[in-house]
Amino acid sequence: MSIQKKQDPRALRSKRMIKKAVTDILIENPDISKLTVQKISDRAELNRATFYLHFVDINDLLKQLVYDIFDDLSLELSPILQIDNLNHEEQLITFLDYFYKHRKLFAVLFAHPDFKKKLHMILKDSIAIKRVRDRTKEVTLSMDILASSILGVIMWWLKDGVHFSSEYIAKQIIELYR
Numbered sequence: 632m633s634i635q636k637k638q639d640p641r642a643l644r645s646k647r648m649i650k651k652a653v654t655d656i657l658i659e660n661p662d663i664s665k666l667t668v669q670k671i672s673d674r675a676e677l678n679r680a681t682f683y684l685h686f687v688d689i690n691d692l693l694k695q696l697v698y699d700i701f702d703d704l705s706l707e708l709s710p711i712l713q714i715d716n717l718n719h720e721e722q723l724i725t726f727l728d729y730f731y732k733h734r735k736l737f738a739v740l741f742a743h744p745d746f747k748k749k750l751h752m753i754l755k756d757s758i759a760i761k762r763v764r765d766r767t768k769e770v771t772l773s774m775d776i777l778a779s780s781i782l783g784v785i786m787w788w789l790k791d792g793v794h795f796s797s798e799y800i801a802k803q804i805i806e807l808y809r
Contacts, residue, residue: 646685649677650696653689654736661739664694700740701749704729720801727785727797734789741786754778777808 643715647797656666666689672679688693707729709747730737740759755778764772 642685645675647682649682649685649692650678650699651675653692654698656807658735661742663689663805664672697740697746697749700733700736701753704753706748713764716809720798723804724797727788727800730785730789731797733794734793737789741789747782747786751778751782754781780807 649671652671653666656670656674661743661778668679668682668689671689671692672682675682682692686695707726755774758777784800784804784807787794792800
């Protein structure tokens, strides 16, 4: 029997502060090459030793930040698998609200092809799961096209269409895939 060690709340707080700091810096200036451990530590109001206590380097921090985003996104994405009709519109709105809430960070991350590729794969996998669950529906569009178009709609919305509500975008997506 293995006993899982409980993390120190101070360590969790420090990690959270460092991740928030790097997110804030990237939102202000998306050029990752300008990131330094000192800038991140100063923004987090922690010292460099604390940074290195939790992360090997900036790339390790960014990797963990992206993993956190995809973990959160996976939790938010599962409701979209339930969209069969307008009764599930609220679930799609919740999913879109996640993107809207983190729109500034996503705007930075969308500039990186690997992030878009991973997000595309998550959407594609979700569509595949939905299709398996809904065996009775005729498949008319490929999963790649569906995933790409949903990703495209979200990227456009966060870049140019933020004046539209999550509800409006959800209705448009549902109409698109009827």
